[in-house]
Amino acid sequence: MTEASHTMTRKIEIxxxxxxxxxxxxxxxxxxxxxxxxxxxxxxGRHHDLARLxxxxxxxxxxxxxxxxxxxxxxxxxxxxRHPLGSQAFLPLSENPFLVVVAEDADGRPLKPRAFMTxxxxxxxxxxxxxxxxxxxxxxxPQYFAVVDRVGDGNNLEEHWFDTPYEVS
Amino acid sequence: MTEASHTMTRKIEIxxxxxxxxxxxxxxxxxxxxxxxxxxxxxxGRHHDLARLxxxxxxxxxxxxxxxxxxxxxxxxxxxxRHPLGSQAFLPLSENPFLVVVAEDADGRPLKPRAFMTxxxxxxxxxxxxxxxxxxxxxxxPQYFAVVDRVGDGNNLEEHWFDTPYEVS
Numbered sequence: 001m002t003e004a005s006h007t008m009t010r011k012i013e014i015x016x017x018x019x020x021x022x023x024x025x026x027x028x029x030x031x032x033x034x035x036x037x038x039x040x041x042x043x044x045g046r047h048h049d050l051a052r053l054x055x056x057x058x059x060x061x062x063x064x065x066x067x068x069x070x071x072x073x074x075x076x077x078x079x080x081x082r083h084p085l086g087s088q089a090f091l092p093l094s095e096n097p098f099l100v101v102v103a104e105d106a107d108g109r110p111l112k113p114r115a116f117m118t119x120x121x122x123x124x125x126x127x128x129x130x131x132x133x134x135x136x137x138x139x140x141x142p143q144y145f146a147v148v149d150r151v152g153d154g155n156n157l158e159e160h161w162f163d164t165p166y167e168v169s
Numbered sequence: 170m171t172e173a174s175h176t177m178t179r180k181i182e183i184x185x186x187x188x189x190x191x192x193x194x195x196x197x198x199x200x201x202x203x204x205x206x207x208x209x210x211x212x213x214g215r216h217h218d219l220a221r222l223x224x225x226x227x228x229x230x231x232x233x234x235x236x237x238x239x240x241x242x243x244x245x246x247x248x249x250x251r252h253p254l255g256s257q258a259f260l261p262l263s264e265n266p267f268l269v270v271v272a273e274d275a276d277g278r279p280l281k282p283r284a285f286m287t288x289x290x291x292x293x294x295x296x297x298x299x300x301x302x303x304x305x306x307x308x309x310x311p312q313y314f315a316v317v318d319r320v321g322d323g324n325n326l327e328e329h330w331f332d333t334p335y336e337v338s
Binding site: 030043051060062069123135147148 | 320
């Protein structure tokens with residue numbers, strides 16, 4: 001890599017969040033076209049069991065709330081992280097969009113980061129060990145998310161700082 | 170009970186949803202005053218492990234989405250239900266309010282139902298075996314919730330229909 005490429009910013013174009021595009025990285029948690037079953041005297045459709053949860057030996061599922069400052073576009077992407085011991089689901093407690101950044105893994109390093117924009121009614125579940133950006137809501141003011149992830153012993157956080165940051169827009 | 174009491178409607182007044190009032194029935198999933206820890210370079214507060222999840226032997230945690238028609242006030246309460254094998258958490262994918270109905274248990278029957286109104290940013294987790302009303306969002310149009318509950322064998326649903334319905338307002 002030349003010196004020039006270290007100082008250049010690399011660009012990532014935001015894509016819509018669809019199950020097909022997101023499948024290598026995790027699950028989109030949303031209502032599908034048809035509910036799996038109707039409950040509550042026909043008033044409620046259950047879209048059943050939408051996320052591959054994985055909390056590994058010695059861990060358990062927990063629900064936390066993240067209270068997160070918003071980001072603005074274009075956004076500099078300097079860091080991704082992953083959780084080797086468990087999946088992690090983000091469920092927005094609003095209809096506001098957030099940016100979902102993920103990357104492939106190549107021999108333990110993140111490769112080809114991609115960015116997706118959510119729609120109202122969409123949450124995501126990152127599969128265990130998937131490289132992803134930190135939580136990046138875009139609507140103004142603090143944004144609240146319910147997070148379903150692993151609680152337990154062990155080091156469940158690995159970070160990677162890019163030599164050359166990306167610009168997401 | 171006299172014949173008259175069977176034909177009368179009983180009233181339930183809606184209360185604000187607070188951790189103290191709700192403690193006998195479950196957990197409120199919301200940001201508290203101070204985050205448990207700051208993450209993501211200080212941009213995000215984690216309010217950690219807010220719900221007593223319980224999926225009993227042979228069950229596992231799952232995330233589903235409920236797509237639910239709205240109800241209107243005053244609302245007739247004819248039915249409560251409970252899940253003997255697991256907890257059940259409701260996380261609204263919007264800031265719209267929903268009504269949370271719960272009841273004490275007295276020798277296997279629901280007693281003294283109460284109704285609470287949520288605020289933006291609040292979800293709830295019903296403890297295992299807690300009598301509760303079906304999901305009752307109040308904002309117009311279909312409302313979407315992420316639900317964290319138990320998937321597994323066994324009969325996990327018990328319903329109770331009241332002889333005399335309640336009116337919630």
